[in-house]
Amino acid sequence: MKIQQNNYAFIDGQNVYKSALEIGWKLDTRKFRKYLSDKYGVTVAYYFIGYMEENTALYDMLKEHGYELIYKPTYRIGGTVKGNVDAELVLQAMIDYEVYDKAVIVTSDGDIACLAKYLLSQSKLLCVLGSSKKGCSHLLEQAATGYISYMDELQTKVQFIP
DSSP: OOOOOOEEEEEEHHHHHHHHHHTTOBOOHHHHHHHHHHHHOEEEEEEEEEEOGGGHHHHHHHHHTTOEEEEEEOEEETTEEEOOOHHHHHHHHHHTTTTOSOEEEEOOOGGGHHHHHHHHHTTOEEEEEESOTTTSOHHHHHHTTTSEEEGGGGHHHHTOBO
């Protein structure tokens, strides 16, 4: 009999999107959500993303695929749109700390290393999924030593679209 897990995923949406593009893939978010549930017992998958009104179809699709969206207001610097979600991701992980069994963090961003290190010290980190060995922050890799995998190794499991 399989033990019911109550693990939460904390996904840096922009980081995952950009990382997939860098390795030439487009992530199938429906299959990725199922993978998180099947492989890691994820019952809640937070997807942190910058909010832009013109992306409502994307947000609706992500919700339909089973993600709970946490929005960050965006702003422009020159021609670049910014919506850094690091603080929101860390805050939500701590708000829900007593509710979930273990956390799955999906990012390659070194700014999340402090969260990974703390959760690991409290036996609350299940794993970190970084984009690729080449693209992952060394700070995050050090903080999650022994608990990190890379999404480019999952192509056949979540069927990234080349």
